[in-house]
Structure formats: C-alpha cells, structure tokens
Amino acid sequence: MSRFTLQDLAAIIDARAAASAETSYTRKLLDRGAEYCAKKLGEEAVETVIAAVEDDREHLIAESADLLFHLLVLLKARGVTLADVEAALAQRTQMSGLEEKAARKRS
Numbered sequence: 278m279s280r281f282t283l284q285d286l287a288a289i290i291d292a293r294a295a296a297s298a299e300t301s302y303t304r305k306l307l308d309r310g311a312e313y314c315a316k317k318l319g320e321e322a323v324e325t326v327i328a329a330v331e332d333d334r335e336h337l338i339a340e341s342a343d344l345l346f347h348l349l350v351l352l353k354a355r356g357v358t359l360a361d362v363e364a365a366l367a368q369r370t371q372m373s374g375l376e377e378k379a380a381r382k383r384s
Contacts, residue, residue, distance in 0.1 A: 283345065287359040290349050303350060311354035318347040 293303035306314055321344040328336040349359065369377045 283349070283359055286346065287349050287353075290346075290353055294353060306347075306350050307354055311351065314347065314351040314354045318344070318351050321347045 290303050293301040294307055296304050298305045298308050306317065321340060325337065325340040325344045328340045352359065352362065372380070
C-alpha cells in the first residue's frame with residue numbers, strides 16, 4: 278500500500294470541489310465562503326490543541342487530520358495551492374528556524 282500524502286488529499290479536495298453540494302461536504306464548505314472555511318479551520322485548531330493538552334493520542338491524530346483537511350479547503354477557497362505553501366516551506370528551510378524567524382522580523 279502506498280503512503281497517503283497531503284498532495285493526495287489536495288487532489289481529492291479539488292475533485293470534490295467540482296461536485297455538487299448535495300454530494301460533497303467539501304463543495305458545501307466552499308459554497309459558504311472563505312470566511313466560513315477559516316472559522317472551521319479555527320475550530321479544528323482549537324480541538325487539536327485541546328487533544329494535545331489532554332495528552333489524548335488518538336484524539337490528537339483524528340483532530341490533526343480534520344485540521345489538515347480544513348486547512349487545504351481554506352487554501353482552495355482563497356486560490357492558494359499546496360504547492361504554493363510547499364514552496365514557502367522550501368524557502369524557509371534553507372536556513373535554521375531561528376535565522377528564518379529573525380529575517381521575517383526585519384521585513
């Protein structure tokens with residue numbers, strides 16, 4: 278079995294975004310707008326934090342999956358691709374995290 282990736286999830290979101298809202302939760306989210314998608318992402322982020330603080334491994338895994346899904350839906354709603362985010366990460370990882378944070382503060 279091949280490993281499931283964020284690229285796989287992004288492709289599924291793209292396909293489901295093209296479906297009708299009657300058959301696709303993704304389409305239903307997108308139809309409600311980017312602001313709604315952002316709120317859903319915030320809810321999932323809070324639930325992920327709670328699971329981490331409570332040291333509930335299974336809940337943390339499940340909420341992390343929800344968080345990543347809702348992040349990719351929000352990116353789709355705003356016309357940002359996973360490749361765009363990966364490019365930013367690639368750029369940032371060319372230096373240490375401390376150097377990268379210091380560089381952001383100057384700009």
